[in-house]
Amino acid sequence: KQEVTQIPAALSVPEGENLVLNCSFTDSAIYNLQWFRQDPGKGLTSLLLIQSSQREQTSGRLNASLDKSSGRSTLYIAASQPGDSATYLCAVPSNQAGTALIFGKGTTLSVSS
Amino acid sequence: GAGVSQSPSNKVTEKGKDVELRCDPISGHTALYWYRQSLGQGLEFLIYFQGNSAPDKSGLPSDRFSAERTGGSVSTLTIQRTQQEDSAVYLCASSLGPFARGWTDTQYFGPGTRLTVL
Numbered sequence: 001k002q003e004v005t006q007i008p009a010a011l012s013v014p015e016g017e018n019l020v021l022n023c024s025f026t027d028s029a030i031y032n033l034q035w036f037r038q039d040p041g042k043g044l045t046s047l048l049l050i051q052s053s054q055r056e057q058t059s060g061r062l063n064a065s066l067d068k069s070s071g072r073s074t075l076y077i078a079a080s081q082p083g084d085s086a087t088y089l090c091a092v093p094s095n096q097a098g099t100a101l102i103f104g105k106g107t108t109l110s111v112s113s
Numbered sequence: 114g115a116g117v118s119q120s121p122s123n124k125v126t127e128k129g130k131d132v133e134l135r136c137d138p139i140s141g142h143t144a145l146y147w148y149r150q151s152l153g154q155g156l157e158f159l160i161y162f163q164g165n166s167a168p169d170k171s172g173l174p175s176d177r178f179s180a181e182r183t184g185g186s187v188s189t190l191t192i193q194r195t196q197q198e199d200s201a202v203y204l205c206a207s208s209l210g211p212f213a214r215g216w217t218d219t220q221y222f223g224p225g226t227r228l229t230v231l
Contacts, residue, residue: 042224042225043117043204043222043223043224043225044204044206044222045222046219046220046221046222049218089156099144099146099168099169100146100158100161100169100171101146101148101156101158101220102158103155103156103157104155105155106155
């Protein structure tokens with residue numbers, strides 16, 4: 001059964017710092033991996049989707065990498081801003097269904113000005 | 114265009130009552146998903162629709178939970194005889210679909226319905 005783990009559970013940094021969020025998964029036979037952002041009381045916003053054939057994806061100050069063989073993904077945020085404060089979730093499709101997403105419990109990021 | 118919408122945004126009910134949660138997906142999205150987010154459990158998949166069919170309902174926690182989708186659009190999640198452990202935020206998502214087994218496209222989430230069972 002696929003399990004997704006995110007470390008750390010919480011992170012506090014001053015504005016301007018570069019930071020890395022980690023995601024690991026137990027079954028390396030994934031089709032893709034997605035990173036989401038969730039603001040308090042809100043739904044999820046998709047940030048990046050990396051297909052299994054890709055090594056990384058970039059969007060603005062965000063860069064996500066994927067290493068299937070080691071079962072790991074990282075989300076790199078450059079020059080963090082207070083507006084980046086949110087919970088970041090990674091998710092992989094269920095191998096069994098191929099459609100349901102299995103989520104980690106998230107990393108709650110706080111960026112202070 | 115409009116995103117995924119859900120109603121109500123908040124629902125407080127008494128233990129033992131039935132509740133219905135509604136999801137309006139993005140127009141043209143054939144795939145629709147329900148998830149539940151509760152403290153300590155994180156986000157859990159409940160059910161997936163492709164059109165009006167539900168090929169994967171493996172995440173529904175008990176037979177008190179059911180869902181339907183009509184016209185390939187609106188979906189309703191029904192919880193019968195609610196229990197306190199049903200208290201959670203219920204999130205709906207949609208995506209373009211359809212796709213081959215194992216392939217997924219970006220899922221767009223609604224704001225959720227916060228259900229509190231007293």
